[in-house]
Every structure is written in C-alpha cells, then in structure tokens.
Amino acid sequence: MLKMNTHRQMRTVLIGALLSVVVLNACAAPATPSAVREVEVTREVEVTRQVEVVREITVTATPEATAPKPFEGQSINVLTIQPHAVATRALAKWFEEETGARVQVLVVPYANVTEKAILDVTSGAGEYDVIEIWYPMLGKLVESGVLEDLTQWWEENKEALQFDDFVPSIADPYTLIDGKRWALPYDGDTHLLFYNRELLEKYGVKPPTTWAEYREACKTITEQGKSEGIYGCAIMGAKVPIILLSTFINRLQGYGASFFDADGKPTINSPEAVAALQELVDQLPYALPDPKAVAFDEALGGFTTGKVGMVEFWTDLGQMSDNPEQSKIMKKWGAVPMPKGEGPNAASRPALNAGFALGISTLAQNKPLAYEFLKFVGRPDINVRVNTIVGGLDPTRKSTFDAEAYRKHVTPELADAAKAALSGAFAWPTNAKWPEMQDVLTENVAEALAGTKTPQQALDDTQAKWLEILGK
Template structure:
C-alpha cells in the first residue's frame, strides 16, 4: 500500500496538470466565433471588411459590437466589461492613449512582435502600441489633426492657407464678417477632444504638458498660457462661434461640410464625407497652424488588442494580423478615409491622386506628438478638459495664467499618486 501511494499521487498530479493545461489551451489558444469591439463606424466601411474575413473563416466568424462615438464613453464601457473579467469582448479597438492603462491593469495581452510587419509601419504609430518594452496592441489606423479650409473663399480674398495663429485669426475674422460664416472651430465640448485641442495648442506654442513617459509634469506656464489664450481669444472675439462649445468630431465635421465654417480642425476621416457634401471641390487641408509657424498635432488613431479574458485569443490574434494587412489598410483609406499605418501607402501615386492630402497627412503624422504613455491618462484628460472648458466659457473672468497654474498643480497630484 505504501508503494502504491506515490503512484496514485503521481497519477492524480498528471491528471490535474492535464486539466489545467487543457484550460490554458482553451483560455489562451482558443478558436471560434469572437467579437470586435470598437467605436461607432460613421462611414460604413467596416462591415465589408469583416464580411471578407467571415467568408473565409466560417468557424471563426467575427461579430461587430459598436460603442459610442465619443472616446470617453468607449473607454467607460470597455473598462466596466474588463473590470468584471467578462469574456464578452475579444478584440479591442483602443484609442492609442489607452495602451499603458490597459496593459498596466492586466486587461490586454502582450503580443509577439515577429507576427506583425512593424518595420513597414510609420515609426511614431508603432510607438503608441508599446509599453515598457513590450508590444501590447497592433496599430490599425493612425491620425493627426488637420486644418480644413475653404479654398474658394481664401482664393477670393487672395489668402494663402494660414501657417500661424495670427494668420488664422486675421483670415477667420475677415471671412466671418464678409461672408457671414463661422470663422474657426475644433472639438470644444468638455471631453477628450478638448484635451486634444488644448494639447495641440500647447505643442504648437513650443510646449508640452507631461514628459513622454508620463512620469512628470513638464508644463511651461508661459507656453501653455499662449495656447490657452489662442482659444480663449477666439471665443471672446467671436471668430470661434459659441455653439462650438458643444462640438465633438461629428458636429464640427457637419458644420464645415454644410458651409457654416471657414476653417475647422478635425481628423482625416472628415475628408471623405466632405468630398460628397456642399463644399466638395471648395475645400483643402493643411497642417495645423502654430504660434510662429506650422504647429504640432496630437497623434491619434486606433490600436487592436486582445482581451486578457477572451476565450478565443488565437482567433482574435489571427484576425488582427488579417485586419492590419497591407490589403486591408488600403481599404481602410479608400473606403473609410482613415489614415493607414503602412508607410508605403502614403507614397502610392494612385492613392495620392484620389486623396491629394496624403503628403500633408504623412508630414502631419510624422511631426505629431504622441500623448503621454500614462496609466493615469484618463484622470489627466479629465483635469485638462474641465479646466479648459471653464476658461472658454463666458464671461472669461479667470486669467489664463491662473487657469494654467491650477491645472499644473492638479496634474502634479495625479502623477505623484501613481
């Protein structure tokens, strides 16, 4: 009997390991139908790409779950699901600023770099998917802010597209008065879009808010005040219309393509719909202006990650390889007007003929700055959006340097907590 006990224990141990191994295989190597979770598709380009996958992968069909348009709301729904440990989501379409937070929280899985042709992607775009030396997602679309302008109205007045804030102010004031049109608008509702617009203004004045690794507040008060004053003066003087305080991306896009704005800051996806609108053939795009010359936009876009709680992680990973392939990236641009991540597509003559703004967009992406890789980015964004929103709202009583100093103090507290 004493000789049998070790044998029995060994058998039980092997059986237990086999069961655990089976669970691990199911958990981390599982295949089968899965779900892509991503922000709302406003251009109807996405489903045809999913249909192509489903036609060739009948046992691994992907279902689309669209979240709200606003990035803040997308994040809130994803976080609620992941905090609960739910396996409802498999492939996550993440705003590029969420990589650090989701990786730090253990909500997404590190990926094998060798599986993806990262050397053929735009370098700044790849950086948004890295955290602490590991690849946590794969770039799917990129983004950088652009200035949309009414080239027909500028031509009538003999204006060149503005390169500085002073030129933008002068032109916006002139066109507003002469053509009864709104001068300039961006995304000024108190959400992530306002954080981006303010960050771009600070960068375009030669400053920054946090260090690139998100571990310290590096805000120069004078440069940040210059960026804030650019926006506040626009509202105070009327060349930024007051209704734009409620604008997100879609509201500003619609206002421009309906002929209600002379200038608009927006992402590249607004280009395609504008070509089918009342301003088709009447508009152009250029880099964002800055204090003393072309400004620096914020790097945006989506990365695709695999949920740590998915039971179909092998299928999810293979889908990401498919979805970020060169062929699909071409469709992302051609059908959705979203900036691809493959560098060579920006130099394709056929695509440039169809999308003349590609050289400008490539330069904008290469000169754009990524938002800080901070696990507390959501708190950082909330502080910035709230402070800037208060400053932009009449009666404009709080001095710009006081707003910036208060903001800097709150950001210091957030960074120290981490």
C-alpha cells in the same frame, strides 16, 4: 383482321415513341458528372398481352463540392467606436469572405470605449474578443489587466506582416508599455488645417501659417458672413478629452510648449502653454456657435455643408468632403499644416490627436480567432483597402501613403500632407496615470473656454493637481 391490324398499329406507335425518347436522350447535352443510378421499371404494355421490361437511366445532378473555409462556423466580437463603424464592418465582411468566420461588430461612442473595455474584464463578462484602444489609454488598460501581451505575436509576425512599415511616430506610442507590445496600430490620426477655397477667396483671406493669422482670417469671414450663416472656423471645444485636448494641443505644440520637462516634471503652466490657451480663448468669438458644444459631428457638418471656412480635423476629412452623399464642397477644399504660434520655440508641430489600435481581451472567448483577425487587419494590402473607402480611418503604414489606390482616393496632395504631418508628430502620454491627469486638464481648459477661469489660473490649477497625482 381488324383487331390484328389495330394491335400492330398500337405496337408501332409505342415502339416509335420509345425510340424517340432514346434518340432525344442521346442528343441531349451531357449532364454534369454526378451520381448516376439505374432504375429497373416493370410496365405492363397493352400490345399483345405481353410484358415488356424497359430499362430507364435516371441522372441526378449534385452541386460541386467546395473546399471549407478555414474558420467556418467560428465567431468573435469586436468593440469599436462610432466613427469607425463603417471601416470595422467592412473589415468584418472581408474577413468572413476570406475565412468563413463571423465577426460581430459592437459599436459604442468614442468617449465610452475605454470604460466599456475595462468593465467587460473587471466584471468577468468577457463579451469582447478584440478591443479598439484610444492609444493614450494604453497604460491604463494594461494596468487594469484588460489586454493580452502581444510581444511574442509581434516577434513571430513582424517579417510576414512587415511591421517595420508602420509609421515610426505611431508604432511605439500605440503599442508599447514597459517594453512589451500590447496592440496593433489601427487608425493613424493627426490633424491638418482644412479650408474651403471658395469661402476664403470670397472673403479675401489666405490659408494661415500662424495662429494669429488664423484668428484674423476667422474674424474677417465671420464678421462679413455671419448674417448668411457663414463662419470663419469651427473649433471643437466640447468637454471630452479626445476633442477638447486635441484642439488645445494643436496650439500647445505650435507655441513650442510640452507637458513635461526632460526630468518628467509637469510644465503645463509654462508661459508658452498659457499663451497657447489664451490664443484659443481669443479665437472663440469667431467660431461656429457654440464652440463649447462643438465636437466631431458638428465640425464635420459645418465644413461639408459649406458653412465654415476652416477646421482643424483628421486627415480623412478629405475623403468625406469629396463624398457626394454627405458633402456640398466636393473638390472645393484644401489642406495645409497646422499653424505655428509665436515666440522662439514656435513651429508647425502636428500631434497624434486621437489615434487608435486594436488589442485582444484577456477574457476573449476565441483567442486564436482574435489573433487571426489582427493578422488579417495588419496586412499591408488590407491597410490600403480599408483606407480607400470612406470609413473613418487614416493610414498607419508608410507604404499606404505611397500606394496608387490611396493617392487616387484622397488626392496626391492630401496623401503627402498627411504623411508629412505624421512624421515626428507629438504623442500624448500613455502611462497609467494619464487618464486622471487628462481629466484634470480637460476640466480646467473647459473652464477657461467658459470664462470661469483665466488661462493662467486654469493651467496653474492643472499644474498643482498634476504634481499631486504624480507625487512630486
């Protein structure tokens, strides 16, 4: 009797436990619809020596399926310059997020980007798919067989990508050689004259409108502030074409001089050009030491640390000056157009100093993806997006200067000043002989700054060599 009761009690407990499991499963939140399989489990239950068959249902959750991205698993290499590393890496990240394609960004000093691109093709290495181009080197790169002809691609995409929105003064110089398109505008560079409001007010000077006023303002600040490590200006005089010639051309244009006459004959030793170089030499004693060794980083550091009153610099300096991670002069700066020189042809004339485009290598390993990357970078919305980070780029599109996000990022005043500076800005030559010619000019201007040649002698020597190079 006791044994029978014990068996019944055991059976009651087991049946109750089984019912509890069923009830709990019924009350549980429904599982994500996915793979469901039935498993038949045979158990021997010690109740009355009888075998029970219990049916279990096991639910296995599986991840929701996601649509593959269009270029998942593909990759390209992009050659860029050090000052644009942040921007190019941001673009690479956004492109991967949108397409799944990986972009490896390869960074080199700005002075070496052209030789790297040419060597990559002439050696047959084919390491780079997309190449950043300093636009005065465009003719040389085309002549060297480095760049794909993008003329057809431009025609096919000009409406979708609104190519007529590119700033007119840069669209052709950045991309056009012998009637064909070879690149996409990437960085719309020109200079403004930036100044530290606190320093100018402290030393009683105003933002200059002429180069003579600039020299006097530099002199005043340096003579009074030098003992405290304060200088009136930073002049970028390092013997690198993109640096030294930008500085010289700012004055060359201000005095109304040019490289060539209407017939293409060099005029680099004109009276206006000599006066421009003499003015530059006369400004050196009042600049951040030593001007002949000052390049991008030195000028940037001097200005953002509050040690320099004025600097002629690219328009993204406003973003960097308001960046708390690198600046001590947040909201304490201003910017005005480049000063003008003296004489009947004097005017405030900005130049396209530096300025970069993107092209596709003729040895690109994945040309279709390289074209897709250019299409991505060329979109108007991406131009706004990349110019609202502190990444070293300046707008290439008219619409970006008017975009609310950009104007808020750099201030409306700087946006308007940069837009005006690019309007009709002077473009450097882009023909295949220009690299050799600019090296001659760089060497002679550097000698004038060092005092080993007078400005007149330096430019006379340049004129003679240019005529030889051109066969005139």
